[in-house]
Amino acid sequence: MADKYSADTIITETQKRISNAFDVFDHESNKTVDVREIGTIIRSLGCFPSEADLHDIIAELEEEEPTGFVRYEKFLPTMTKILLERKFRPITEDLLLQAFEVLDQQKKGHLEPEELTKYLTQEGEPFTQEEMDEMLSAAVDPDKNVILYKDFFH
Amino acid sequence: MGCGTSIAVENQTHPSETDGSIRQPSPALTIKAAILIQRWYRRYVAHLEMRRRYTWNIFQSIEYAGEQDQLQLSSFFSFMLDNFTHMNGNGPDLISHLLDSVVDPLTEEVRQLKYEQIVVPESYCGPRLSFPLSVTDTNALLSAFKEEQTLHGKYVLQLLYETKKFLKQMPNIIYLSTSYAKEITICGDLHGRLDDLLLIFYKNGLPSAENPYIFNGDFVDRGKKSTEIIIILFAFLLLYPDHMHLNRGNHEDHIMNLRYGFTREVMQKYKTHGREMLQLLQDVFSLLPLATVIDNKVLIVHGGISDKIDLDFLSTVERHKVKSALRLPKRSVDHLNVHANIRSSSRQSGRSRLDSPCSSGRTSRASRRRKKHITKQGSCSSSSSSSSSSSSVCSPRVSSRNTSRRPPPSPSLPSPTDVLQVPFLDSFVSLEPPEPPRDELERQQVVDILWSDPKNQSGCSPNSFRGGGCYFGPDVTQALLQKHGLCLLIRSHECKQEGYELCHNGQVITIFSASNYYEEGSNRGAYVKLGPELVPRFFQYQVSRSTRKLTLHQRVCVAEGSALRALKEKLYAHRSDLMAAFQQYDIDNTGRISTSEWAQVVESVLRLDLPWRTLRPRLARLGADGNVEYESCFEDISPGEPIPPVTPNLAETLYRYRTDLEIIFNIIDKDHSGQISIEEFRQTWKLFSSHLGVAVNDQTIDDMARSIDFNKDGSIDFNEFLEAFRVVHKLVIKEQQQG
Numbered sequence: 055m056a057d058k059y060s061a062d063t064i065i066t067e068t069q070k071r072i073s074n075a076f077d078v079f080d081h082e083s084n085k086t087v088d089v090r091e092i093g094t095i096i097r098s099l100g101c102f103p104s105e106a107d108l109h110d111i112i113a114e115l116e117e118e119e120p121t122g123f124v125r126y127e128k129f130l131p132t133m134t135k136i137l138l139e140r141k142f143r144p145i146t147e148d149l150l151l152q153a154f155e156v157l158d159q160q161k162k163g164h165l166e167p168e169e170l171t172k173y174l175t176q177e178g179e180p181f182t183q184e185e186m187d188e189m190l191s192a193a194v195d196p197d198k199n200v201i202l203y204k205d206f207f208h
Numbered sequence: 209m210g211c212g213t214s215i216a217v218e219n220q221t222h223p224s225e226t227d228g229s230i231r232q233p234s235p236a237l238t239i240k241a242a243i244l245i246q247r248w249y250r251r252y253v254a255h256l257e258m259r260r261r262y263t264w265n266i267f268q269s270i271e272y273a274g275e276q277d278q279l280q281l282s283s284f285f286s287f288m289l290d291n292f293t294h295m296n297g298n299g300p301d302l303i304s305h306l307l308d309s310v311v312d313p314l315t316e317e318v319r320q321l322k323y324e325q326i327v328v329p330e331s332y333c334g335p336r337l338s339f340p341l342s343v344t345d346t347n348a349l350l351s352a353f354k355e356e357q358t359l360h361g362k363y364v365l366q367l368l369y370e371t372k373k374f375l376k377q378m379p380n381i382i383y384l385s386t387s388y389a390k391e392i393t394i395c396g397d398l399h400g401r402l403d404d405l406l407l408i409f410y411k412n413g414l415p416s417a418e419n420p421y422i423f424n425g426d427f428v429d430r431g432k433k434s435t436e437i438i439i440i441l442f443a444f445l446l447l448y449p450d451h452m453h454l455n456r457g458n459h460e461d462h463i464m465n466l467r468y469g470f471t472r473e474v475m476q477k478y479k480t481h482g483r484e485m486l487q488l489l490q491d492v493f494s495l496l497p498l499a500t501v502i503d504n505k506v507l508i509v510h511g512g513i514s515d516k517i518d519l520d521f522l523s524t525v526e527r528h529k530v531k532s533a534l535r536l537p538k539r540s541v542d543h544l545n546v547h548a549n550i551r552s553s554s555r556q557s558g559r560s561r562l563d564s565p566c567s568s569g570r571t572s573r574a575s576r577r578r579k580k581h582i583t584k585q586g587s588c589s590s591s592s593s594s595s596s597s598s599s600s601v602c603s604p605r606v607s608s609r610n611t612s613r614r615p616p617p618s619p620s621l622p623s624p625t626d627v628l629q630v631p632f633l634d635s636f637v638s639l640e641p642p643e644p645p646r647d648e649l650e651r652q653q654v655v656d657i658l659w660s661d662p663k664n665q666s667g668c669s670p671n672s673f674r675g676g677g678c679y680f681g682p683d684v685t686q687a688l689l690q691k692h693g694l695c696l697l698i699r700s701h702e703c704k705q706e707g708y709e710l711c712h713n714g715q716v717i718t719i720f721s722a723s724n725y726y727e728e729g730s731n732r733g734a735y736v737k738l739g740p741e742l743v744p745r746f747f748q749y750q751v752s753r754s755t756r757k758l759t760l761h762q763r764v765c766v767a768e769g770s771a772l773r774a775l776k777e778k779l780y781a782h783r784s785d786l787m788a789a790f791q792q793y794d795i796d797n798t799g800r801i802s803t804s805e806w807a808q809v810v811e812s813v814l815r816l817d818l819p820w821r822t823l824r825p826r827l828a829r830l831g832a833d834g835n836v837e838y839e840s841c842f843e844d845i846s847p848g849e850p851i852p853p854v855t856p857n858l859a860e861t862l863y864r865y866r867t868d869l870e871i872i873f874n875i876i877d878k879d880h881s882g883q884i885s886i887e888e889f890r891q892t893w894k895l896f897s898s899h900l901g902v903a904v905n906d907q908t909i910d911d912m913a914r915s916i917d918f919n920k921d922g923s924i925d926f927n928e929f930l931e932a933f934r935v936v937h938k939l940v941i942k943e944q945q946q947g
Contacts, residue, residue, distance in 0.1 A: 057249065059896075067803075067804075070803075070804065070821060071821060071822075074819045074820070074822045075819070075822060077261045077819050078258060078261050078262050078265065078819045078822065079261065082663060082664045082665060083817075084664075084665060093250070093254065094257050094258065095254075095258075096254075097250065097251040097254030097255065098254050098255055098257070098258035101251070102247050102248065103247070104243060104246075104247050105246075126486040134482075145244060145247060145248045145251075149244065150244065150245065150248055152241075152255070153241035153242075153244040153245050153307075154241075154245065156233050156237055156238060156240075156241035157238065157241050157242070157245075159233065161643070173238065173242045173245075174239075174242055174246060177238060177239050177242035177243075178239050178240075178242030178243035178245075178246050178632075179243055179246050180249075181246060181249075185250075185253070188253070188760055189249055189760075191759050191760075192759040192760065192761055206655040
């Protein structure tokens, strides 16, 4: 029996993970996915790319004449590389907490919905209204109507 | 965590901008923080989206797999019918009433009189309909159903009868025009969800001359209020014959109804008249029009099309002859007597799908293509009776839509186990004249219309996922639309997350009107409106039980939990086959195998095309060495307390076929008492198990039957019996206990 930790096995296992994730979005079972789902697939495999990062990746993956679809043959090597090189590492809870603290300029220990909305829809890689609404619906404490960000972390 | 540390850590990503000023982080830092949160959040949402997507895949796979199981039930019915004389003289009455087009012995006048004479007790405070119907009647019905009242059987019978008379005059294809109305509203599958229908009426108004509607099939099955839905729809149909239109769906089929709940619902709500209602419904369903065309430009059918569809031909089809997409032998008592001496037993129908390699002994029996004759003595028989049709739901199917992992089994000669050793009349089906080609083509058209699905690949291929109809590509759509000068195809049949979906370059619209179809929060429902410019406008909605809006995370969790429970039940139901296959990989008996091996086994045994590797963490545990502890996937489920003493294998089989058995028992139980005789039970079970190829000896059956008969009066409460074969999800119980 092969050594389960050999490099080959790791690559194969990685590729199988990629294949599985790809298949979830391959509605026609013809080894293509809609280019708009690429971000979701990459992120669901554990990566935290920014929108700019995704832009670059998609540019690489698209056909010479963009069809709106990405083929698995192109996706697999690109994604394998990303995973093996551990690009777009996860954001640790520490870092995330600090990010919230930075935004909490008055050091209140919580954020007002308007504050968070202002930052996330105007700064960085802005949220759409839908993304903002969805995040608020999950993040806002219904009684106090503020975002108790410290509670997100252990 | 102080700010000093904060800035020092931020150095990882960019040079520090400030010297620790607490009050005013620099704009650059703010931007960095925002991006961080955005990146994190988008990843979180993608993760949820992945879960939502595979949850959806799970539900859909199980749903379609269930529809394929329908084949088994119908082939069992054929089997039972072939052997009915063994059933203690209960004989032809057992199932034939389901299969025969019963020639109505009563004349119209007599039947009408009969219904009029049904006495409705004074104590009944529901709606009392009077024909011809008026707006008062439809309003009364709507109010009553909102109050959870039931319409008295008399009125249901009268309504069904009037509807049947009305539909007889209708053509197969109805041509409509938008010129007389502002807009026509088209709704998709409702599947017994009364709340959705009421919501549509609330948002969009009731049907009327100014507000015409088309309901595109699948009114019944699955949901609990199918009866109420068809009562409302038929009432409006009679009230506004020019402004209310119903297309037939694949669930407007009495055999489908046996499995998917409508038959049961009718029998439970209408103990006295239920059977007669179902008889009428057989006819009513088969008389529903097949298609609607608006302004000679928009074609509306329930399922879809194929490369064989021709609207001119379709309009000449005798649609009422296709009672069910599942083809079953036509028979009557006469045939029986006449052909009593014929020895050959060939089966016209009862085609079945390819079997998994692991189903005990079924393979040889079920994999035969029934072109050959199977005789008891091996002697040849007379005329051929079967004709195959790729679009019939009964045709042998390729194992999955993905790849054919196994080549189709070649027609095999009958093995000795295929033939039951019972002294009874052989089937007379072989004497049936072969279906003339025209009948065959007609049936094919109807099944294609009701069962097909659009696909993005070109061409037209048999719909292996469903077991009936076709997959049709954009080229097929284009060709048909062009041939008839149409510009748009509207269809339903598939659940869509947003309630609707466009494909084939906008030439095909799928519209689905049952929200929360799989689970609370799983999908929206929608309807589409078309005005004279024929530009579709979509309206979405979602029925919600809770007043507080659930977050995305909560909705995903609820739906996912439900999907995973369904999946675990499937695992449980195939435990022995799975364990046998697992152990083949586990040569050293460690209790563990690799993830790949685990995924492979599960996929081949359950035959569900799902992302098993992605699902693995939710279904099975990993050992310390990173391999899967395969027995852990059965841990969460335990059987309830089975009343009869049965071996685990038998319990598993009984669990797997619970639904089928329930249906069969309900049919045998003619007086709906919930009881069948021990003899009936024995016979049914014996036939069923030999049909499945499950080896159960007589003694076991007898013991089982006797132990179920508690009061020793010779009859069995089959509901109690079936209750015993439920499973229990331990985690759910724990959650409930923890409150």
